[in-house]
Amino acid sequence: MSIFRRRGTSQKQQEQEPPELKSESKVNELKAALGPLTGRNSLYCTDACLRRYLEARNWNVDKAKKMLEETLAWRSTYKPEEIRWHEVAVEGETGKLFRANFRDRVGRTVLVLKPGLQNTKSMDNQIKHLVYLMENAMLNLPEGQEEMAWLIDFTGWSFSTNVPVRTARDTINILQDHYPQRLAVAFLYAPPRIFEAFWKIVKYFMDPKTFQKVKFVYPKNQESVELMRSFFDVDNLPTEFGGKATMKYDHEDFSRLMAQDDVKAAKFWGFDEKTAPAASVCAAPAAVAPEPTKPIGQTNECAVVS
Missing domain, CATH: 1.10.8 (Helicase, Ruva Protein; domain 3)
Incomplete structure (x- = not known):
C-alpha cells in the first residue's frame, strides 16, 4: 500500500x-x-x-x-526559407496580402489580406506567396512575441475571386501543421452572406484551436466591433477595418522592403547574401528595425514595416 x-x-x-x-x-x-x-x-x-x-x-x-x-x-x-520576393512579387501587385506597418495592442505583427483583389490563377503560386509572407512576418516579430494577427477585408470578394475549396484546405493544412501557435487571431471583417456557404465547408478542415481564433466582425454589430478594437488601437487601424487610419498599398515600396528582409533572412540562415535565396525564421524572433515614427507619404501609406 x-x-x-x-x-x-x-x-x-x-x-x-x-x-x-x-x-x-x-x-x-x-x-x-x-x-x-x-x-x-x-x-x-x-x-x-x-x-x-x-x-x-x-x-x-x-x-x-x-x-x-x-x-x-x-x-x-x-524549402520556404529559399523563397525570394522576386519569385512571388507578381502575386502581391494588387496588395491582396501584405505585412502592415502597424501592430496590434501587444506588439504583434499584422498581416492584411484582401481576397477581393485576387489577380492570378496559379494556386501553387498563391500558396507560395502566403508561405513567404508568413515567414517574413515571423522574421519581423518583436522580441518575446510568437504569434501574429490577421485582418481580412472582404471588399470586392465574390465566388469568382474565391479560391477553390481544395486550395483552401491545402492552405489551412500548411498553416496548422507547419506553423502551429503562430496565429493569435484572424478577424474576418464584413464578410458577405455568400461567404457563409464557403465557410461552412472550410471550417471543417480547421482544428478546434485554430477555429476559435477566427472572429467575424460586422460593422453594425457593436459587440464584434468592440472585440476587434480590444486588439487594435483605432488610430492605427485602417478605415477598411473601422479605424481612423488611411492605408494605401505601394507595391514598389513594399518590394524594396521585402528585398531588404531577404538579406536579413539570408543572414539568419547563413546564406551568401548575394546569391542566397530569401529565407524564413521559425526560430526565436529576429531583431527588427523600429516602426517608423512617420509613415511614408501619408498615414499608413506604404502599409509595411520599415
Missing part, C-alpha cells in the same frame, strides 16, 4: 508542478526524443519552436515529435 501511496503522491506532485517547470521539462523530453539535429533543422528547432509544437499537441511529447518531424520533412522539400 505504501508503494501505491508514493506513486500517487509523485503523480500529484507532477500535476501541481509550476507551468514553467513543466514546460521546460517537456521541451527537454522532446529534445531527447528528436535526437541530434544539424544544419537548418538545428536553427529551426529552438526551445521556443519546440514549445509551440508541444502546445499544439496539448503537451504530448510523442504527438509533438511526430508533428515536428513532418514539418521538418516538409521544409526540406518545400
